[in-house]
Amino acid sequence: MILLQLITDGLLLGAVYALFSSGLTLIWGMMNVINFAHGDFVMLAMYVAFFAFTLLKLGPAVFVPLAAIVLFGFGVLVYAGLVRYVMRGPMLAQIISTFGLALVMQYTALWVFSANFVSLPNTLVGGVYDVGGIRVSAARLLAGATALALTLGMHLLLTRTDLGSRMLAVSEDRVAAALVGIRPDPMQALAWGLGAASTGVAGALIALFFYVSPGVGDAFTLIAFVTVCLGGFGSVPGALLAGLAIGVIESLSAYWLGPAIKDIAVYGLFVAVLWVRPQGLLGRA
Amino acid sequence: MAITRRSVIALPVLAAMPVRAFAAEPVKIGYIEALTGNAAAAGQSIKQAAELATEIINNPHPELAPLTLATKTGGLTNLGGAKVEIAWADNQGSPAVAQSDALRLITQDHVVALTGAYQSSCTLTSSAVAERYGIPYLAGESAAANLTERGYKWFFRTTPYGPDFARLYLDFLAAVAKTGMATSKIAVVHENTDYGTSVADSMVQTAAARGIKVAQRIAYNANGTDVSPQVLELKNGKPDVVIFISYTSDSILYLKTMKTLGFRPPIVIGDDSGFSDPSFVKSVGPIAQGALNRSAFVPGKPDSLTYKINALFKKKTGRDMDDTTARSMQGFLVLCDAINRAGSTKPEAIRDALVKTDLPASALMINYKGVKFNAQGQNTLAYSLMIQLQGDRYVPVWPTEAASAKLELPFKGWS
Numbered sequence: 040m041i042l043l044q045l046i047t048d049g050l051l052l053g054a055v056y057a058l059f060s061s062g063l064t065l066i067w068g069m070m071n072v073i074n075f076a077h078g079d080f081v082m083l084a085m086y087v088a089f090f091a092f093t094l095l096k097l098g099p100a101v102f103v104p105l106a107a108i109v110l111f112g113f114g115v116l117v118y119a120g121l122v123r124y125v126m127r128g129p130m131l132a133q134i135i136s137t138f139g140l141a142l143v144m145q146y147t148a149l150w151v152f153s154a155n156f157v158s159l160p161n162t163l164v165g166g167v168y169d170v171g172g173i174r175v176s177a178a179r180l181l182a183g184a185t186a187l188a189l190t191l192g193m194h195l196l197l198t199r200t201d202l203g204s205r206m207l208a209v210s211e212d213r214v215a216a217a218l219v220g221i222r223p224d225p226m227q228a229l230a231w232g233l234g235a236a237s238t239g240v241a242g243a244l245i246a247l248f249f250y251v252s253p254g255v256g257d258a259f260t261l262i263a264f265v266t267v268c269l270g271g272f273g274s275v276p277g278a279l280l281a282g283l284a285i286g287v288i289e290s291l292s293a294y295w296l297g298p299a300i301k302d303i304a305v306y307g308l309f310v311a312v313l314w315v316r317p318q319g320l321l322g323r324a
Numbered sequence: 325m326a327i328t329r330r331s332v333i334a335l336p337v338l339a340a341m342p343v344r345a346f347a348a349e350p351v352k353i354g355y356i357e358a359l360t361g362n363a364a365a366a367g368q369s370i371k372q373a374a375e376l377a378t379e380i381i382n383n384p385h386p387e388l389a390p391l392t393l394a395t396k397t398g399g400l401t402n403l404g405g406a407k408v409e410i411a412w413a414d415n416q417g418s419p420a421v422a423q424s425d426a427l428r429l430i431t432q433d434h435v436v437a438l439t440g441a442y443q444s445s446c447t448l449t450s451s452a453v454a455e456r457y458g459i460p461y462l463a464g465e466s467a468a469a470n471l472t473e474r475g476y477k478w479f480f481r482t483t484p485y486g487p488d489f490a491r492l493y494l495d496f497l498a499a500v501a502k503t504g505m506a507t508s509k510i511a512v513v514h515e516n517t518d519y520g521t522s523v524a525d526s527m528v529q530t531a532a533a534r535g536i537k538v539a540q541r542i543a544y545n546a547n548g549t550d551v552s553p554q555v556l557e558l559k560n561g562k563p564d565v566v567i568f569i570s571y572t573s574d575s576i577l578y579l580k581t582m583k584t585l586g587f588r589p590p591i592v593i594g595d596d597s598g599f600s601d602p603s604f605v606k607s608v609g610p611i612a613q614g615a616l617n618r619s620a621f622v623p624g625k626p627d628s629l630t631y632k633i634n635a636l637f638k639k640k641t642g643r644d645m646d647d648t649t650a651r652s653m654q655g656f657l658v659l660c661d662a663i664n665r666a667g668s669t670k671p672e673a674i675r676d677a678l679v680k681t682d683l684p685a686s687a688l689m690i691n692y693k694g695v696k697f698n699a700q701g702q703n704t705l706a707y708s709l710m711i712q713l714q715g716d717r718y719v720p721v722w723p724t725e726a727a728s729a730k731l732e733l734p735f736k737g738w739s
Contacts, residue, residue, distance in 0.1 A: 041556060044585075048552040055549075154364030156572055156603035158580075161611060161738075167584055176584040241689070248584075249549075250576045250607060254362055258549050258573075293553035298544035299516040302554075 040172055045290045054183030055245060057279040059160055059259050060266040061189055062238030067264075068273035069197075070230050071212045072133055076141035076202020077263055078256025080235055083144065084242025085111050085251040086152060094158055099181075099247065106243035107236040114235025117226045141256075148253035156252045164247050173321055178247040185244055186279065189237055195276040196233075206230050210273075236244050269309055271322020280320055285309075332702055347398070348406035351669055353659065354429030355410045356440035356450050361417035362547060365572055365603050366648055370465070372641050373653040374410060375637045378442035380636075381660055382407045391629055392661040392687045400660070402667035408660055411435050415446045422446035436669040437462065439659055444468030444519040444650065449477050460662075460674045464655015465648060467523035467596075472700040474669060475506035478671075480678050480697055482655040486526030492618060493527070493593060494534060496638035496710050496722050497565060499645045502527035505590065505733060511563035513554060513570070513578075520546075520569040523595055527567065546574045555581045558589070565591040572601040579608040583738050590734035600646050600718075609716055611738035618708040619688050622728075633689040639646065644717075647708075654690040658683065691726075 055121065063077045074080075084106040091102035117140065125136045164178040197203035208216040209226040217223055249255070266285060270277030285305055292304035343655045355374060357663040358367035361419035381393045381400070388394035401403035411433045418556045422441060430453065437460040438483045441447045447466040455476050463471060469486035472479065497507040512527050514520035521543065542554050542562045553575065558566060566589045568578060575598030582588065593616045598604055600617060623634040623644070633653075637645040645653075658681060663669065666677035683695040685705075694705035710722040712731060719729035 041560060044556060045553060048550070048556075052550045052552070141433055148351060149360055149364065154360070154368045156576060156607060157603070158576065161580065161583065161608075167586070169586075172474035174585050176393065179584075250573055250603075252362075252365070252573065252603075254360070254364065255573075257362075258547055271446065290553050293544075293550075294557060296541065298548065298551070298554050302545070 041294075044173050045177060045294055046168060046287055049287035049290030050283055051175065051179040051183050051286070052290060053283035054186040054265040055179070055241075055282075056259075056262055056266050056286055057190060057282025058182060058186035058241040058244065059195060059238075060263040060270075060278045060282055061186070061241065061275070062234040062236075062262045062271070063267050064270070064275055064278045065193065065230055065234035065237070068267055068278075069206065070234075071210065072126065073137060074234075075134065075138040075260070076117075076144055077238065078260035079141050079144040079148075080110060080113070080238040080254040080256075081242040081245065081259060082148060082251075082253065083113065084239040084257060085249075086148065087239070088243035088246040089157055089159060089251050092163070100241070103240055103243040106239040108239070110239030110242070111232040111236035114231040114233075114238075115228050117235070118231035122231065123224065123227070145253050145256070152253060153281040154253060156250045158250045159246055176248060178244075182241075182247070183303075185240060186282075189240060190237075190275055190279045193233075193237065197275065202229075265306070265309055269312060269319055271319030274319065274321040274323075277319055277321030284320075336338040348404035350407045350409040350490060351400060351403060351660075352409050352411050352433060352435045352664060353656075353663075354413060354433060354435035354438040354440075355428070355656075356413045356415050356422050356425045356429070356438060356446065358417040358442050358446065359412065359414035362573060363417045363442050365601055366597075367414075367417075369602070369641070369643070369646070369649045370442060370652040371412070373637065373645070373649040374656050376633075376637055376640055377656045377660070378408050378410060378655050381657075388629065390686050391633075391689055392657055393664060393681060400664040402664050403669070408663075412670055413440075415443075415450070417443060418447070419443075419445045419449040423449040423453055424739075426450035426678070430454065430457050430459055435459070435658055436671065437663065437674055439464060439656055441466060442652075443517070444471060444522065444588050444698045445517040445730075447471060448518055451476065454478055459671050460678060462655055462659040462662075462678070464652040465656075466519070468518040468525050470518065470522050472702040476701065477541040478675060480701040480703075482658050482692075482695055482703045482706065483651045484692075484708050485702065487522045487530060488706060488708065489523060489618060490526040490530035491593060492708055492710065493567065493650055494530060494536070496616075497591075499722065500591070500731075500733065506564045507591065508536065509539045509562070509564040510536065510559055511541045511542070511561060511566045511589075512538050513540075513544070513566060514559065514569050515546035515570055515574060516543040517546070519571075519597070523569045527569075533722055533726055544574070546571045548574070551577045551581050554578075555621065557584050559585060559587040559663075561670075563589055565589065565593065567595060568599065569595040572598040575601070575604050575609050579612050583611050588735060588737045592735045592737075599713075600648055601642055602646065605713065605716060605731060609713065612713055613715075613738070614732050615713045615735065616665065616721075617647075617711050617713070617718055619647040619711045619718065619720070620692060620706070620708040621645060621647050622709065622711070622726070624691075629686075629689050630691065650690045654688060654692070658695050 075097040091097040166177040270281035293301040385394040415422035444466040451461040514524040662677040666673040674739040711718040721731040
């Protein structure tokens with residue numbers, strides 16, 4: 040029974056990781072830009088949800104799409120105002136500039152929202168389902184289901200649509216794409232917008248069961264990078280699989296090895312997988 | 325040496341002069357605190373408390389007598405009315421940053437003494453630098469026992485620490501046991517840096533000395549994203565009492581997860597820190613009803629110093645003073661009082677004054693029984709009492725003579 044509960048918790052946690060990493064898959068995996076501000080994008084989305092609820096009394100059905108829209112705009116803005124320029128420079132310029140963006144966002148949040156932890160009321164997406172002794176919170180279930188839907192949607196967009204093909208073409212070879220008539224800049228801006236929008240959905244949903252604070256992104260950032268890496272760069276289903284795997288391993292190793300050293304199992308396994316499959320679980324070599 | 329002797333001779337002369345006859349150099353004290361990062365909520369409140377303390381010291385506040393340094397004239401009277409000035413350093417919750425902060429404050433800002441920090445791990449590293457440079461360090465909030473077990477010459481601590489808390493909890497549980505409730509199966513859940521580990525160690529040792537074996541001990545990393553496995557492990561062990569030694573974000577997650585997994589032990593004790601954070605009460609207060617906590621600060625009756633200081637703090641910040649802010653503020657006041665008694669900003673003189681500290685309870689803005697340091701630099705008169713979350717605030721419930729509300733057990737949580 041404990042084992043089943045542990046695996047259930049692990050899968051739900053993993054779905055959150057996958058949800059959290061979905062935007063990063065697009066931005067890092069496809070566009071090849073390392074966005075160190077990813078965690079802070081999520082933080083921003085969480086605050087959008089929090090304030091939409093506390094100030095405007097909007098429910099999750101409204102604030103989740105709202106967070107997606109706000110973050111879409113923010114993603115496009117970041118691309119147009121920052122990333123577009125530094126992409127011409129060396130790799131180091133990208134790393135440092137998105138890292139700088141992360142700091143600016145975090146400290147601005149500290150200044151505007153204060154350092155206090157806040158959270159949405161527990162009753163918003165209330166309830167805990169008891170399925171044969173296994174307890175599942177409705178908010179986490181909603182997040183998990185959305186993660187699946189979002190992943191599927193993004194996968195279909197990239198592999199089955201004309202728009203997706205163009206985005207992939209730009210990420211593969213900017214110059215060649217331009218030669219066949221695809222304007223790279225709008226495509227890249229769109230990719231950033233979509234990546235950020237899915238991060239927005241993730242943040243708003245995570246806010247339903249997690250605390251919100253200016254530094255909250257830090258807790259997830261490393262895991263998001265590991266998830267994308269383990270799943271295989273650019274592979275959307277890979278990130279989902281990796282997220283779920285990390286969630287379950289974390290849950291089981293925390294119970295058996297102890298929560299203080301569970302990361303040994305998670306990261307040990309990560310290194311081991313990369314040893315055998317450097318391209319990640321579902322990545323192309 | 326010659327300068328010291330001369331200044332000692334000059335002292336009575338200075339004291340006789342009108343205080344504002346000449347502008348005395350401000351006395352600069354380094355304050356190392358987590359102003360950003362995971363503990364920023366606590367760090368920012370501590371900063372506000374320190375600002376209030378500075379305001380009280382630097383300006384005339386005869387209405388606050390007999391509080392130390394609440395004077396008619398303001399400033400440090402034995403130093404020609406010198407103002408106190410704080411040089412802030414943000415340790416970001418990182419022991420490594422705290423260490424370099426201490427170095428910078430000592431070598432570049434030339435502070436006369438150091439104080440901080442909320443996280444014991446940060447105090448550990450920064451006070452090691454102070455020890456090397458021979459600069460007095462006063463810790464007002466850090467509770468890890470090992471801090472005063474290093475044989476340091478320059479380190480002093482006003483707050484109660486691990487063994488004090490362990491005794492408090494065990495005394496309390498023994499009293500509860502007399503009412504017929506089971507309290508023998510104790511689980512200790514602690515974050516795995518200096519603070520959590522050392523308080524948990526004290527708990528296990530003190531319990532063992534009384535013939536009680538701690539049934540479960542779970543260490544975890546406070547920056548984690550999930551605490552479900554820990555809660556399941558607890559649920560499996562069916563303890564009578566769970567003691568959380570946790571910071572804010574993890575405490576919030578514990579309560580949320582306990583509700584999800586339907587785990588409601590009869591007695592829940594939070595060891596201050598996370599459970600005392602105003603954001604804890606605001607975010608998970610409704611599902612943490614009946615949680616117990618310790619506090620060295622209870623506002624009390626309207627004519628008491630604690631009440632007056634709380635009113636000033638509330639006017640400044642809109643919030644009540646809590647245990648953490650009160651302990652940090654008291655620590656800072658003790659340090660400034662020592663500098664004033666030293667009548668000098670020489671490190672050696674300040675240290676001597678700290679060693680000789682003997683403050684009665686009436687001179688404090690907190691519920692300690694006084695301040696007096698032992699050879700390790702630990703305050704032997706530190707004291708806390710048990711408080712309980714009832715509605716949206718903590719009320720003192722034990723010992724009975726200090727209680728203002730009735731102890732309500734078992735832990736209600738969310739019902």
